[in-house]
Amino acid sequence: MNDALLTRIAEALERLAPPPAISADLTAHPAYVWDGAAIRAVEAFAPVDYDLLTGIDAQKGQLLDNSRRHAAGHAAHDALLWGARGTGKSAVVASVVGQLQRDGQDIALLQCAIDELASLPTLFSLLRSTNRPFILFLDDLGFDEGGVGDARTLRSLLQGGTAARPANVRLYVTSNRRHIVPRHLSEQDDPINPRDVVDDRMALSDRFGLSLGFHALDQDAYVAIVAGYAGKLGVSFDPLDAIQWATQRGSRSGRVAWQYVVELAGRHGLTV
Numbered sequence: 001m002n003d004a005l006l007t008r009i010a011e012a013l014e015r016l017a018p019p020p021a022i023s024a025d026l027t028a029h030p031a032y033v034w035d036g037a038a039i040r041a042v043e044a045f046a047p048v049d050y051d052l053l054t055g056i057d058a059q060k061g062q063l064l065d066n067s068r069r070h071a072a073g074h075a076a077h078d079a080l081l082w083g084a085r086g087t088g089k090s091a092v093v094a095s096v097v098g099q100l101q102r103d104g105q106d107i108a109l110l111q112c113a114i115d116e117l118a119s120l121p122t123l124f125s126l127l128r129s130t131n132r133p134f135i136l137f138l139d140d141l142g143f144d145e146g147g148v149g150d151a152r153t154l155r156s157l158l159q160g161g162t163a164a165r166p167a168n169v170r171l172y173v174t175s176n177r178r179h180i181v182p183r184h185l186s187e188q189d190d191p192i193n194p195r196d197v198v199d200d201r202m203a204l205s206d207r208f209g210l211s212l213g214f215h216a217l218d219q220d221a222y223v224a225i226v227a228g229y230a231g232k233l234g235v236s237f238d239p240l241d242a243i244q245w246a247t248q249r250g251s252r253s254g255r256v257a258w259q260y261v262v263e264l265a266g267r268h269g270l271t272v
Contacts, residue, residue, distance in 0.1 A: 086251060090140075
């Protein structure tokens, strides 16, 4: 096979191969997403206003303080936000970053899909090219029985070593489970070492220095959240109407409260 033919084959293969992924400028945007190959800028980053999030004052205050330290280059924790659905876990992460940006802090949010965990070492390599502080956001993380290996991989990325997250990155993870990986009573019957089985499953959550619980609301707390939202919009509401709204949905949460307030705003011809 002559050189000319080899050259033509090589050129044809190059045309068939996809171009290498190019990541966005890591200093230019408020928020990004990682798609497993490149970092993409978020075109419209519009988190819920920090002051609008009510009923979770302690949690959002602790997360804001931790994030402010990270933005300033000081010691800060990776954070685990766990608890019931619709209680504001995801909203508060974006809201805190947005608040710091409004305060003039140079910090960015970077979301990674849960099915891209295996690519995190590649992402970390890219983030080492900048000194800008990043919050890496993993939303709704959970591992079933077959995902314990993935949990161990993530744990290793948090605990140090050559593949660990860079110093300018902190992980904020939301999960419905306090220990992320489910535990079962059958673990106590493991014939090898029952204590080690349980400890291994709890070890990932132990890697987060900040653990914030978000809990289901009682009726009074739910109405208080609606009142807070409605007050900021300048609209009145009937508490019984708000309760009926939640009852029809079978849930009382910050998310349901916000949905009711959106309904209120619509009735009054307002935008939110």
